[in-house]
Ligand SMILES: [Zn+2]
């Protein structure tokens with residue numbers, strides 16, 4: 072049975088049982104605190120934790136996933152991968168254990184006709200209910216049901232939150248795959264007993280004190296590796312021989328002229344490359360570019376690991392980019408859009424390959440110098456620190472360092488290297504946490520709970536009467552403030568736009584009789600509250616005062632012109648450069664706009680002038696800008712542009728400019744494009760591999776610029 076067929080059968084099976092088939096989500100989760108989609112349940116995490124309410128009851132998916140925690144095992148075992156697909160059926164407060172177990176069993180033995188004799192089942196040692204369902208209702212023999220402890224069969228979302236027992240279905244591949252240890256059995260981590268399907272019964276919530284309380288709505292989360300299932304059904308030795316990965320191995324083998332099978336080192340290299348190549352393609356597909364931070368660093372490391380394996384195959388020149396099309400061929404059935412991004416992906420991979428090979432060459436020179444130095448000093452060992460530096464700065468793999476060291480009769484401090492590596496991983500985790508959890512001051516957390524949410528009326532009002540709900544001075548809440556004080560003010564209602572989506576916050580004034588406060592900036596530290604960063608020029612204020620809030624209109628209008636212009640700019644870029652163009656960042660203030668996009672090469676003068684002309688043509692046509700609220704689903708269906716990795720609610724604000732542009736956007740917009748007046752590109756540059764930055768002016772700023780040149 073072909074891999075694609077297995078996926079289809081799974082989705083259909085659960086569709087027939089009342090599940091909605093949902094498409095695979097991005098590898099970049101909507102939840103900003105999670106680095107990557109590591110399991111099928113990640114997209115539904117906010118539903119499981121109760122963070123968002125959803126009408127969904129039963130869902131089935133084949134979710135693309137990426138994990139790096141087992142990366143060192145990839146290729147060495149029959150089953151570890153970085154990229155993989157996870158088949159899963161989910162129930163949100165709908166069906167329970169009984170149905171979950173019945174359908175899992177039915178799917179495996181009736182639908183896929185996997186022989187019963189091959190299957191084992193494990194349950195959590197205290198879960199009598201699950202044991203009984205397997206034994207009494209599904210007629211699984213007692214001696215085929217294994218009770219395992221919490222380290223195997225109890226699942227938790229984190230230290231607190233939803234959790235519950237699990238039950239697993241295990242496939243016995245037979246004695247010849249056993250590690251041979253007397254304890255080898257279900258739960259052993261060798262290649263004999265293969266965990267096929269994990270059924271999680273989310274029945275409890277663990278509170279701060281560690282107590283388990285039953286959840287009001289019990290949930291089901293299941294996960295089954297598609298590649299593993301394919302390996303069983305296609306009767307292969309390992310997942311690499313299935314039709315998901317074998318064509319990549321075959322092609323790489325043919326590129327290098329080596330065979331697959333006879334040589335352990337070469338086979339390992341081929342498997343690592345095949346695995347990593349799928350991760351590379353899908354990371355780029357989901358908008359990640361190689362860099363030194365966060366997900367970009369994950370991608371860079373995977374590309375480098377794959378590339379350095381080429382050395383074992385005699386592939387010295389860039390070759391990974393040639394494998395992009397093979398991966399697309401395998402995956403285009405569930406992901407028809409992959410083909411459109413082919414050239415973009417190839418260029419990014421090739422660029423990174425070249426960059427890495429250059430660095431590697433530099434690194435080898437540094438390595439040579441080090442060797443000369445060590446030998447002259449009659450030293451016997453390369454320190455772990457040095458080896459790590461070679462690896463971290465120049466990408467020289469540790470096994471290469473080891474090999475070269477051995478050639479010169481030097482030993483290598485592997486422990487020191489491992490320690491340095493561990494340190495770096497720790498630093499990486501910390502850096503990520505800092506990005507993920509916005510450091511919102513506790514004062515705002517408290518205020519957000521106490522106060523009513525600020526009502527924002529700035530889309531159609533520039534001045535408003537408002538009441539002062541809170542005054543914050545140096546992180547403390549105060550009752551009053553006087554002249555010269557620098558304070559944060561929270562109002563019940565405001566026309567001030569808080570910095571968001573790349574658009575800077577409004578400035579302006581807050582006044583009452585005898586008092587004048589200058590608002591320098593507006594921020595939204597939490598969704599509920601808008602904070603006016605202000606300085607009292609004269610007079611004083613108290614909590615509860617009625618005031619007049621008015622924005623600096625000239626500055627707002629200039630910012631708005633720039634904002635709508637970024638929408639036109641994006642529309643033009645997609646038409647001139649191609650649909651692979653994605654916004655990776657933007658900055659819109661009153662005096663200029665900046666737009667970062669994914670594109671591999673510098674834009675030519677001709678492309679730049681076409682983009683500029685296209686935007687100006689739309690301005691001259693004075694196209695109406697229509698803002699409306701709609702369901703996220705509807706917006707996606709209409710092809711609206713939304714930012715990868717951004718979190719969106721169910722109802723979204725969309726901005727439509729004729730048939731030229733449709734974007735999800737919360738920023739302020741002109742009523743018709745004519746207000747922008749004039750659009751002038753002022754610079755184009757590269758800021759990272761595959762990312763270009765464009766800066767432009769509109770309105771008065773553009774006119775002034777034209778006069779000066
Ligand atoms: Zn074993």
Ligand SMILES: [Zn+2]
Pocket residue numbers: 572634638734735736737738
């Ligand atoms: Zn916008």
